[in-house]
Amino acid sequence: MVIREVRAFSLLLSKKAAAIPIGNGYVPAILPILALTSIHTYTTLTTKDYKPSIRYEIQEFKDSSPEIRSLDTTIKNLKTTDTAQIVVAYNAQPEENNLKNLFEKKIKLQPKTPVIVKPKFIAPDITRGNVMKNELSITFDGGSEATDTEAILNILRERNIKTTIFLTGEFIKRYPELVKKMVEDGHEIGNHSLTHPHLTTFEKNFKQQTLHGVNKEFITRQLKETARIFKELTGKDMIPYWRAPYGEQNAEIRQWAYETGFTHIGWTTDYKNRESLDSLDWVSNEESEFYYSADEIKDRILNFDKGGNEVKGGIVLMHLGTDRKDSHVSTKLPEIIDSLEQRGYRFVKVSELLNKRR
Numbered sequence: 525m526v527i528r529e530v531r532a533f534s535l536l537l538s539k540k541a542a543a544i545p546i547g548n549g550y551v552p553a554i555l556p557i558l559a560l561t562s563i564h565t566y567t568t569l570t571t572k573d574y575k576p577s578i579r580y581e582i583q584e585f586k587d588s589s590p591e592i593r594s595l596d597t598t599i600k601n602l603k604t605t606d607t608a609q610i611v612v613a614y615n616a617q618p619e620e621n622n623l624k625n626l627f628e629k630k631i632k633l634q635p636k637t638p639v640i641v642k643p644k645f646i647a648p649d650i651t652r653g654n655v656m657k658n659e660l661s662i663t664f665d666g667g668s669e670a671t672d673t674e675a676i677l678n679i680l681r682e683r684n685i686k687t688t689i690f691l692t693g694e695f696i697k698r699y700p701e702l703v704k705k706m707v708e709d710g711h712e713i714g715n716h717s718l719t720h721p722h723l724t725t726f727e728k729n730f731k732q733q734t735l736h737g738v739n740k741e742f743i744t745r746q747l748k749e750t751a752r753i754f755k756e757l758t759g760k761d762m763i764p765y766w767r768a769p770y771g772e773q774n775a776e777i778r779q780w781a782y783e784t785g786f787t788h789i790g791w792t793t794d795y796k797n798r799e800s801l802d803s804l805d806w807v808s809n810e811e812s813e814f815y816y817s818a819d820e821i822k823d824r825i826l827n828f829d830k831g832g833n834e835v836k837g838g839i840v841l842m843h844l845g846t847d848r849k850d851s852h853v854s855t856k857l858p859e860i861i862d863s864l865e866q867r868g869y870r871f872v873k874v875s876e877l878l879n880k881r882r
Contacts, residue, residue, distance in 0.1 A: 646775055647782035651790040653837035653877035659870045660838040661877045662861075663688045663789070665767060666695040667720045669845025672854040673702050676844060677709060679857050686710045688874040689844070690767040690789075693718035693750035700757055707758050712873050715766035715786055717746040718753075724772040732774040743780040763875055765789045771802075789874055791841040794829050801828060801840040805853040808846060822856040826863055835869065837877065 653659060664676060666689060680687060689711050696703050706713060723743075725733045751762045766786035768777065778788045792801040803825065807815045816824065828835050846852060861871065 647778040647787065649773065649778060649788050649790050650878065651839060652792045653839070655833040655837045658836060658868045659872050659877060660835045660840065660864070661687060661872055661874050662840040662842060662857075663690065663767075663791070663874060664842050664844050665689075665716055666691040666699075666844040667716065667769070668692065668694055668698070669843075669847070670695070670699045670702055671845040672852055673699070673844040675854045676842075676857065677702075677705060679854070679861070680711070681709055683858075683861055683871075685861065685871045686712075686873055687871065688712050688714055688763070688765070688789075690714040690716040690765075691750070691754070692716045692720050692769075693753045694720065695844075696750070696753050696757060703754070703757060707760060712763045712875060713754060713758075713760075714763050714789065714874070715747050715750050717766070717769050718750045719746070720769040721746070722770060722772055723768055723777055724774060726772050727770070732772065734774060734776055738777070740780040740783070743777060744784045747781060747784050747786055765874060789839065792828075792835075792838040794832070797829065797832075799824070799828055801825060801835065801838050803840065803842045803853055805848075806843050806846055808848045818851040818853050818856045821853050822860050825860055835864065839874065839877070 653661070662685075664687070666673070686709070689706055691703065691713055695716075703713070721738075722735060723738050724735055725731055747766060754760070754762050764785055764787060766781055767789050771790065773788060781788060794800070803821045804814050804816055805818075805821060809815060825835070825840060828838065842853060842857075864871075
């Protein structure tokens with residue numbers, strides 16, 4: 525290899541010397557200069573371009589199909605012994621053995637600008653509207669019982685309040701006439717699942733971990749079947765909102781529901797002051813630490829976040845049925861509504877609350 529490179533260098537020097545007219549007296553003086561320039565040309569062409577990074581290109585060419593000739597074979601087939609051409613032929617495809625194509629290939633092999641992956645959208649848990657508006661929504665869940673439904677609908681009708689009610693498929697099938705009356709009164713109906721199942725481990729360990737057996741297929745069926753039953757009964761579509769049974773949900777479950785066409789609606793909670801607009805009217809055991817009488821529930825709502833935003837943009841959670849023998853919250857609903865209206869509040873549907881929020 526060394527002998528061939530020396531021979532190539534000698535030929536390059538001879539070519540430059542041969543270009544000088546015969547008889548020129550300056551040849552002896554010019555030869556050293558020619559030698560230096562030839563060395564510069566030789567080292568530039570052989571060391572600048574002939575480096576490990578080009579071997580990377582050889583691998584790329586090899587992978588892209590054409591077979592690369594070996595150095596010895598390439599040299600034998602070349603008509604010239606110019607060192608620069610030998611180097612290029614060794615590092616390029618046989619049919620593209622010039623520096624221009626080599627540089628073009630190097631440019632193509634440069635790393636491309638990395639693609640920025642946008643963060644995945646996470647389905648929200650909407651718990652409040654615009655705190656700059658004196659508006660709130662008193663929402664109701666219908667799971668399986670309808671003990672207070674007639675009374676609640678009458679109170680809302682008398683005060684010309686339209687709200688949002690979340691129903692299960694079982695409730696719709698069990699109380700079709702009540703559901704029709706809700707629609708006739710102008711209330712909007714959201715999805716509360718088909719059978720009101722537990723979705724997370726919260727009941728057991730107070731953690732919102734998805735229960736075994738709860739997956740996208742399960743959530744999709746729970747929501748779509750309920751929506752189908754409702755439309756079959758009323759001829760109308762449910763609003764694209766749902767509320768998880770028992771409030772058991774997490775980002776994974778919300779995402780499955782969102783992909784099915786339903787966004788989760790929770791209720792307003794002030795974690796700093798440990799207050800919530802979940803009325804807990806469903807708790808019937810008076811010995812439970814979560815039990816509140818009807819009067820206590822009324823006070824919790826009217827005094828929520830005193831000194832702060834109060835119930836502005838708030839979403840209140842109540843139920844259409846209860847196992848309580850007495851102290852039903854529906855008996856205090858007129859007082860709650862009247863007190864808040866006197867303070868300048870309007871009662872609206874969740875959809876209207878969220879439109880104002882935007």
